[in-house]
Amino acid sequence: MAETSKRSTSDSSSTVRIGLVQHACQPGTEANLDKTIEMIRDAATQGAQIVATQELFASRYFPQIEDAKHFESAETIPGPTSERLRALAAELGVEITASLFEKRAQGIYHNTSIMISPDEGGRIIGLYRKMHIPDDPRFYEKFYFTPGDAPGHAIHPSPTSADRAGWQVQQTRSAKTGMLVCWDQWFPEAARLTALKGAQILFYPTAIGWCRSETTQERARQKDAWITIQRSHAIANGVFVAAINRVGTEDDLAFWGSSFVADPGGTIIAQATDDKEQVLIADCDLSLIDEHREGWPFLRDRRVDAYSQITQRYLSD
Amino acid sequence: MAETSKRSTSDSSSTVRIGLVQHACQPGTEANLDKTIEMIRDAATQGAQIVATQELFASRYFPQIEDAKHFESAETIPGPTSERLRALAAELGVEITASLFEKRAQGIYHNTSIMISPDEGGRIIGLYRKMHIPDDPRFYEKFYFTPGDAPGHAIHPSPTSADRAGWQVQQTRSAKTGMLVCWDQWFPEAARLTALKGAQILFYPTAIGWCRSETTQERARQKDAWITIQRSHAIANGVFVAAINRVGTEDDLAFWGSSFVADPGGTIIAQATDDKEQVLIADCDLSLIDEHREGWPFLRDRRVDAYSQITQRYLSD
Numbered sequence: 001m002a003e004t005s006k007r008s009t010s011d012s013s014s015t016v017r018i019g020l021v022q023h024a025c026q027p028g029t030e031a032n033l034d035k036t037i038e039m040i041r042d043a044a045t046q047g048a049q050i051v052a053t054q055e056l057f058a059s060r061y062f063p064q065i066e067d068a069k070h071f072e073s074a075e076t077i078p079g080p081t082s083e084r085l086r087a088l089a090a091e092l093g094v095e096i097t098a099s100l101f102e103k104r105a106q107g108i109y110h111n112t113s114i115m116i117s118p119d120e121g122g123r124i125i126g127l128y129r130k131m132h133i134p135d136d137p138r139f140y141e142k143f144y145f146t147p148g149d150a151p152g153h154a155i156h157p158s159p160t161s162a163d164r165a166g167w168q169v170q171q172t173r174s175a176k177t178g179m180l181v182c183w184d185q186w187f188p189e190a191a192r193l194t195a196l197k198g199a200q201i202l203f204y205p206t207a208i209g210w211c212r213s214e215t216t217q218e219r220a221r222q223k224d225a226w227i228t229i230q231r232s233h234a235i236a237n238g239v240f241v242a243a244i245n246r247v248g249t250e251d252d253l254a255f256w257g258s259s260f261v262a263d264p265g266g267t268i269i270a271q272a273t274d275d276k277e278q279v280l281i282a283d284c285d286l287s288l289i290d291e292h293r294e295g296w297p298f299l300r301d302r303r304v305d306a307y308s309q310i311t312q313r314y315l316s317d
Numbered sequence: 318m319a320e321t322s323k324r325s326t327s328d329s330s331s332t333v334r335i336g337l338v339q340h341a342c343q344p345g346t347e348a349n350l351d352k353t354i355e356m357i358r359d360a361a362t363q364g365a366q367i368v369a370t371q372e373l374f375a376s377r378y379f380p381q382i383e384d385a386k387h388f389e390s391a392e393t394i395p396g397p398t399s400e401r402l403r404a405l406a407a408e409l410g411v412e413i414t415a416s417l418f419e420k421r422a423q424g425i426y427h428n429t430s431i432m433i434s435p436d437e438g439g440r441i442i443g444l445y446r447k448m449h450i451p452d453d454p455r456f457y458e459k460f461y462f463t464p465g466d467a468p469g470h471a472i473h474p475s476p477t478s479a480d481r482a483g484w485q486v487q488q489t490r491s492a493k494t495g496m497l498v499c500w501d502q503w504f505p506e507a508a509r510l511t512a513l514k515g516a517q518i519l520f521y522p523t524a525i526g527w528c529r530s531e532t533t534q535e536r537a538r539q540k541d542a543w544i545t546i547q548r549s550h551a552i553a554n555g556v557f558v559a560a561i562n563r564v565g566t567e568d569d570l571a572f573w574g575s576s577f578v579a580d581p582g583g584t585i586i587a588q589a590t591d592d593k594e595q596v597l598i599a600d601c602d603l604s605l606i607d608e609h610r611e612g613w614p615f616l617r618d619r620r621v622d623a624y625s626q627i628t629q630r631y632l633s634d
Contacts, residue, residue, distance in 0.1 A: 132618050147620070166623060169633070186615045188505030188553055189624045196626070198633030225552050225583045232549030235542050236505055266542045298503045301449050303464070304628050306483060307506045309513070311621050316486070316515030 014287045016174040019043025019051040020280040022259040022272050024248025029058045029073060033081060037088055042279045044092040049174045054244045055099045055182050055205035064251050066143040074103035077127060082114060086122030093118045095172045097179055099205040111145040113179040113205060115170040126170035130181035131190060138211055138252055167193040175200045175286060182206045189310065191233035200286055201240040204230060208245055209255035223256050235266040238293040240284045247275050264292040331604045333491040336360025336368040337597040339576040339589050341565030346375045346390060350398060354405055359596045361409040366491045371561045372416045372499050372522035381568050383460040391420035394444060399431060403439030410435045412489045414496055416522040428462040430496040430522060432487040443487035447498035448507060455528055455569055484510040492517045492603060499523045508550035517603055518557040521547060525562055526572035540573050552583040555610040557601045564592050581609040
């Protein structure tokens with residue numbers, strides 16, 4: 001099928017180097033934050049312009065059980081962790097997108113991503129609260145995380161966040177980015193809406209793994225489905241997709257790592273192992289977005305007159 | 318990640334055997350219709366309960382050029398081709414979903430799928446007009462095909478079609494089916510809306526191939542993207558997806574066949590070759606829809622309060 005608009009070359013100014021930080025987590029938070037900071041420094045040394053953490057990088061994956069004691073590890077934003085990362089972004093001159101357990105108010109906690117610009121001594125330029133919250137055995141997130149705010153219900157912007165809720169895009173120094181989180185991966189609507197807001201790279205910090213009881217065949221199927229659905233968002237929207245997952249075994253869960261970056265044609269351009277800590281570097285040539293959207297112009301042909309029922313739960317009764 | 322609701326077994330009443338008819342096309346229409354009928358008979362002999370044709374099976378892929386003479390090959394529905402297939406469905410006792418070049422009115426032509434029930438001497442129980450129309454080099458479909466009607470704009474039902482336009486579902490003897498066509502493959506909205514209407518199996522008749530000028534690497538990428546996006550619809554919606562593509566070289570296009578069926582976990586359970594004519598048989602265990610939707614309950618967690626802007630072209634300006 002014709003993709004005829006090949007560009008002769010990408011100029012370097014349109015290529016963005018991103019770094020994905022994949023690691024195992026220890027009990028507590030300090031060691032994990034230290035390790036993440038060390039790996040962000042590594043990524044910056046390798047020339048990364050935007051560095052992304054895995055989901056809830058500062059702790060082990062506590063939603064394996066429901067226990068209110070874990071609320072103690074949540075922080076406000078700004079808060080101690082975001083302050084350290086703000087200073088780090090400014091020092092290194094890189095953008096950092098980090099996944100935090102946010103205490104928004106007493107009894108209102110979120111699974112939140114922030115984007116920090118190195119400008120102005122480090123500034124939070126985006127804050128996204130996970131919209132789709134899972135709940136299945138060993139992933140009891142509905143106990144902990146209030147669903148993110150819907151567009152139009154945003155609270156008024158604070159000085160440190162341009163738009164505090166719902167699908168959104170951040171204008172970083174090098175690209176327009178979108179932040180989504182883990183379970184959001186499975187919902188084409190989330191990728192679509194963020195791409196329509198202008199995102200060129202979608203970041204999905206993730207904590208996904210296998211339960212001990214699962215068969216080898218089922219493990220392979222799950223990991224493949226996880227890669228497939230995210231590659232499909234790259235293809236359908238003509239964007240880069242970066243997934244950042246943890247490794248290591250925590251209680252009943254073995255996290256499968258395999259962090260990756262897919263280009264707008266769905267090709268995986270970088271992928272980490274399923275069991276090792278790794279700073280994954282990928283160069284995202286933003287001119288490929290033109291190339292793919294012109295070659296297979298899906299955004300041109302959307303039937304926006306015929307999608308309104310997508311806001312319904314079910315249409316058969 | 319837990320999928321704990323494994324059902325002990327599927328009873329045979331919930332397994333539907335489907336047949337996909339993949340073939341090359343000759344000039345004219347009679348030989349292609351004859352071949353298709355022969356292959357539908359083959360599928361029925363093998364126990365298929367629903368048999369699906371490839372896109373525009375009755376002719377070579379004429380949209381490679383824009384020439385008004387091709388409008389002569391369009392037919393009304395009912396018309397000669399649908400009548401032959403109606404009789405065939407009744408004779409064989411199978412459902413047939415067929416892709417036709419429809420003349421709806423003078424100057425209004427569609428790329429249309431019909432579902433024919435074997436009941437009552439053969440009855441058209443569904444008619445779907447391709448909603449997303451491509452137009453890129455060698456695929457000049459916008460010249461020929463009027464975009465399908467949107468939901469709510471349907472013309473009044475005729476005695477032979479329950480719902481003549483837009484996303485819809487057919488209650489066949491063995492499963493609820495959804496019919497989409499080729500370019501629709503690239504739009505998650507189409508699969509979602511049809512699944513929300515209750516479809517258990519989505520059929521995508523297709524005519525997709527490579528231009529002579531394309532590199533081996535680009536060919537592999539395109540075919541892989543085509544498989545990936547359709548597997549993603551199976552995963553996101555927990556449905557079976559069946560893609561039926563032609564083979565053979567027609568002028569500048571080499572069609573890549575590779576018809577396949579994916580189950581609700583995204584696993585390919587049957588796939589044809591990329592160059593041979595083939596009746597592809599697959600058994601679709603409908604209890605897998607329960608299993609996957611319960612294990613990874615995406616439909617439970619959709620943020621229907623936050624999707625309304627999906628009806629917009631773009632949200633960044």
